[in-house]
Amino acid sequence: ETGVTQSPTHLIKTRGQQVTLRCSSQSGHNTVSWYQQALGQGPQFIFQYYREEENGRGNFPPRFSGLQFPNYSSELNVNALELDDSALYLCASSSNQGQDSYEQYFGPGTRLTVT
Amino acid sequence: AQTVTQSQPEMSVQEAETVTLSCTYDTSESDYYLFWYKQPPSRQMILVIRQEAYKQQNATENRFSVNFQKAAKSFSLKISDSQLGDAAMYFCAYRSLDSNYQLIWGAGTKLIIKP
Numbered sequence: 001e002t003g004v005t006q007s008p009t010h011l012i013k014t015r016g017q018q019v020t021l022r023c024s025s026q027s028g029h030n031t032v033s034w035y036q037q038a039l040g041q042g043p044q045f046i047f048q049y050y051r052e053e054e055n056g057r058g059n060f061p062p063r064f065s066g067l068q069f070p071n072y073s074s075e076l077n078v079n080a081l082e083l084d085d086s087a088l089y090l091c092a093s094s095s096n097q098g099q100d101s102y103e104q105y106f107g108p109g110t111r112l113t114v115t
Numbered sequence: 116a117q118t119v120t121q122s123q124p125e126m127s128v129q130e131a132e133t134v135t136l137s138c139t140y141d142t143s144e145s146d147y148y149l150f151w152y153k154q155p156p157s158r159q160m161i162l163v164i165r166q167e168a169y170k171q172q173n174a175t176e177n178r179f180s181v182n183f184q185k186a187a188k189s190f191s192l193k194i195s196d197s198q199l200g201d202a203a204m205y206f207c208a209y210r211s212l213d214s215n216y217q218l219i220w221g222a223g224t225k226l227i228i229k230p
Contacts, residue, residue, distance in 0.1 A: 033217065042119075042206050042220030043160075056217055088158060094216070104218065106160035 004093050004107035012113045013081050021076040021110045023091030031055070032074040033104060034066060035090040043090055049074055050096075078112075086114045117142045119209050121221035128197045129229050135182075136192045136224050138207030148210040149183065150218070151192045155203040163205070166190065194226075202228045 005024045013019050025032050031050045035043035045058035049068035063079040072093070078085055088111050092104035118141045128134035140149070151163040166174045166183050173181050178198075182191045194201055207221040 031216075035218075040222075042208075042222050043218070045217040045219070048217060058217065090160065092160075103162070103165075104216075105162075108157065108159045111158075
């Protein structure tokens with residue numbers, strides 16, 4: 001069983017640029033959630049995707065957007081990067097079926113630094 | 116809105132001893148899930164233990180157990196026979212039973228194991 005993978009592992013961007021982060025969900029999972037974890041803090045929910053549609057959103061501006069593909073993988077896009085966007089971005093996949101339905105399994109994260 | 120509070124930024128314990136990490140939460144809901152996650156330096160969130168609010172019995176997973184006090188809205192994690200590999204950040208998280216199943220997180224407790 002393949003776990004959740006994320007790419008890239010880390011990257012550095014300049015303020016005002018755009019970035020795309022990628023996530024491959026665990027085999028059999030149809031839901032992907034994205035979280036932002038600032039240094040020294042707990043994660044904050046950005047949004048969730050189910051069946052290629054946004055299925056809930058946290059308190060993040062519209063410049064944070066996402067996609068989910070037919071194979072359930074997902075992208076997080078951030079436009080007009082700000083210094084405060086520097087964080088670890090975590091992806092979690094889950095399923096709405098089975099014994100562990102809705103349990104979230106996390107990837108290793110992408111460390112984004114905005115300079 | 117639900118909130119999760121971890122009042123211990125850092126805890127230390129001698130190897131083989133027992134340590135308890137505290138978590139309190141606030142909610143008006145009667146049914147929900149509570150979780151403890153571990154985040155080692157590798158950054159990947161690992162589920163340690165889960166508690167369903169409707170269950171009175173405290174969850175246990177090997178050396179890990181919880182003390183769930185629903186009326187007090189308290190959810191502490193006890194780690195017995197602490198091992199060097201237990202050193203990590205520990206996060207308490209809450210999940211409603213609504214449609215998007217987002218996790219709401221505490222700020223975390225850094226656990227140091229002294230050899």
